Amino acid sequence: MADERDKPESGENYGTDDTDVSASPGHPVSASPRPRVPVSPLYGVMAEFDNPNRLVAAARRTYEAGYRRINGYSPYPIEELWEAIGFHHTSLPVIVLIGGIIGALSGFFMQYYLAVFDYPLNVGGKPFNSWPSFIPITFEMTILCAAFAAVFGMLALNKLPQPYHPVFNAPNFKLASRDTFFLVIEANDPRYDHDEVVEFLKSLEPKEVTDVEV
Amino acid sequence: MADDPHNEAPIHATVPVVGAGLTFSSVTDKISSLVLKRKTPLWWFIGFAISFVLVQLLLLTITHLLFTGIGIWGNNVPVGWAFDIINFVWWIGIGHAGTLISAILLLLRQKWRTSINRFAEAMTLFAVASAGLFPLLHAGRPWLLYWMFPYPNTMGIQPQFRSPLMWDVFAISTYGTVSALFWFIGLIPDFATLRDRTRSKPFQIIYGMLAMGWRGSARHWHRYEMAYLLLAGLATPLVLSVHTIVSFDFASGVIPGWHATIFPPYFVAGAIYAGFAMVLTLTIPLRKLFGLEDFITMRHIENMAKVMLATGLIVAYGYIMEAFFGWYSGNIYERFMIWNRIIGGPYRGFYWALILCNVLAPQIIWFKRFRKNLLVLFLLSIVVSIGMWLERFVIIVTSLHRDFLPSSWGMYSPTVWDFSMFLGTIGLFFALLFLFIRFLPIISIFEMRTILPEAEVEED
Structure with a gap:
């Protein structure tokens, strides 16, 4: 950096x-x-x-x-x-890593909060915090945020659009x-x-x- | 020679990735002239007109659907999923080849991907757009589709995150978004080339805005290459996850014929198989029409055919294992499903047509004679596309139409609106593709420059 x-x-x-x-x-x-x-x-x-x-x-x-x-x-x-x-x-990899971590945490805890506190729903007797079922969305959110960080991080570091x-x-x-x-x-x-x-x-x-x- | 891993001479000795005698200027001029020349070829108008008519058919179908409801389709209990989901999975699968070519082959340093990645990525985007329409409209009230996403709402309810259908919402929307980002990022330096080369003022402004002031600065290139590499690294697990999650839609259900652990790898292989078939279907005529034989050489065509053969064999293994699991489970419902699907059921003809298209027909790729014959490959790629559609038909319809209780058995037949919707999305796909090949460079110009012999910088 x-x-x-x-x-x-x-x-x-x-x-x-x-x-x-x-x-x-x-x-x-x-x-x-x-x-x-x-x-x-x-x-x-x-x-x-x-x-x-x-x-x-x-x-x-x-x-x-x-x-x-x-x-x-x-x-x-x-x-x-x-x-x-x-x-x-270039500090881009660090930016992407941060983006990915933000995506992972927000993805998981969004599901955790909604499924455990905001709208607890009994589905087939599974625990409210059925964390293995939350992994796919956590994964997708990780990729999504990291990809946004890569693209917009690159543009921002390059000061584009200019x-x-x-x-x-x-x-x-x-x-x-x-x-x-x-x-x-x-x-x-x-x-x-x-x-x-x-x-x-x-x-x-x-x-x-x-x-x-x- | 063999013990020096850096010596690429043996590879280049076979067939080069690009034709001989190409230079920075000739590559730039050739590809950008496809976009910048004033005169649009007649075949473009014919192709676009046909696609456009099919898009109107799509709009007509959607209008009728919204006014009447999804009862205009043939699916009904017990076959609650039919053309809508078959076509959704078919289109999503086709899209996967684009990401595979652009991301996975980049990480594997396959230089030949350069000639086809832009085109394949565009194909991905348009296939995802076509795919997305089906679940959107199958939801019945598409204007309420935002209910799928978690947001603070006055109804006080939230999505059910334990459901694979919910995972699918996130997987498909992430896939569409990341594919679009990847595609756009790849286009920025080429927009700059078009901006600098077009003589028309409006296009200078449009391409100039899209290029965002790109000027080829070495510092920019460094970050750009890093971003591109990282995006490829992110897209690689993403593409594998998307079809895995699509397969979870089935595999996590208890329906015999869906409830199988082989589904994720088998679906991913099938997706790449179908996708490469579609890339071949589109590439073979395009390279002829645009005279791109120097850019998309026989080596590309052969490599794509080989990938098709390899993934086709994985898919064939999937079919064998499906039947084996059904028999080995000892479960009467599973065994009945396999018997019904392959031997005694009313839809067995579809199964055998699928085996013919997906397992037997591609075996001709083993022979170099056929691998080098463009007509044979073109026809084969269409046969594989049909086969992959049949595969989803077999998985979805034959698994559903025989419920656990014989009193709930039923049959499925599509209505005219099922077909018009399917044809309409094919029209949408091709209409977008025709617009793409007219207004954007179909081959990545800057990446083509990097693989030219004159691009090599001597170390000293």
Whole structure:
């Protein structure tokens, strides 16, 4: 849970106090001289790759270079990628376990309360608390609550639904759901310096490097 | 080679899971174009029109049923359960293959499931929807069905939790809910693909809302994969429990022919058997019509046939044990039931038709020649579906029609409304399926990408 490095995803950081960090925006990427027109603050710099091996290798080198507010985007899950950007653990299993325990307890004690106190009914001389007969519903409630916890827990940790996100501003980002791979160094990284980051990403041999506006 | 468990080369050496030469872009374009292309094929309109007419038949039947009562059906004492429960169990059983393919085969790391899981899950949902209608309407006053659920009420009464029928309420509603969640979660990344690929503004908005802002972030993927794996782990015992509980509806009764401990495993195997038959029935024409031979290869078809054969043999074992239990019990009612069902009773023809469809016919799958013949498999899958329907008919009707006292004996014959209701749910099932194949990707696009050769990341 402590390892849940979620900070880079929280959208509210970018618009406000983080803008001074990204005080060196510039598009096109070719750095100086700075344009005089007012420019919108940057979310980060994005590199585009055309195959998963390059992306994973680039992500590893970026992490080794000391950048931490980084993220990869791919059209399908790549285990090596989230390991490469240093995202190893998720608290989802704990959430699901809690959901399952809540389901089991509420399922059993609902039946216990209703059958023993609220509406005791003599069925074939069985005891009011005929607990073996309560197990199937307890089981179903366990599964139901755990499944809800898995789905809504995953969505909540991912902060979905999220209609707007800066990465969608990147020109080629539509291909992230098809066959293209992206690596982003975010502007709120402690070691972020725009020109340095652009140079660094270019050294990773991407297809293209672009600025991502907030 | 054999002593290295990580070497998958021998497996891939037979028939690959996907056709050669597929890439991320070609897989994406092919599957999403089935949804995004403007022109709807003629066969779709014909198929949907027929299903739609049958849905109208269903609505007509339900209207008549609600105005008149369940007396329009043929079931009456002593055969109080008939088409309604037969069809309910039949549909629920068909649904089980979807969960098996999506959950159990995922846990078993069967890569070939990827081409058929989305489709099979949709089949599960629509089968559960069709199944649910029967107990709902058999309750007589479906607008009071919420009485089944425990809630604080002014009547001061509560459900009776010792009854398997009550367990069934929870099992079926949980099954429907979890199947829907699993299906929707699987669709989210594909909604994102459709959102990014469609050129029509309304569909961009619709798919965009359904995708919920999915952007393929590595952090998201990690949690997503974890959620998917956990859901598979939860759905696996769930699917086994559902048909077990359905079988408890019978097994916990004292009726000869129902009161058997073999019922839970025998019902679960039968459910998977019927479900795979239905997946084959639907897959064989679809892959032809959509030109998906590269995605659903002969290896998939053969594997499904083999699962059908295996579960069919378990079901056959169930039939043998049922007869053995009846004889070995020494109980005159049990022995009479078996004699009546197999040899001397008025419904014995159904029993032998069932043996022909479910036990004898599938034995041809042993031969590779038939396993590779699509027409034979297609016909066989329909024969098995009929056989599984007959099985439920035999279990329910022949067990009920000879009560303990000969004075209570009776016969059952369905009315036209029994048939119209059954046909109507078949129409509902297919109508939903036709809508599904037009508006949603029938193969999971992102999971197909993961099994392509270019998706392998080299370790170094």
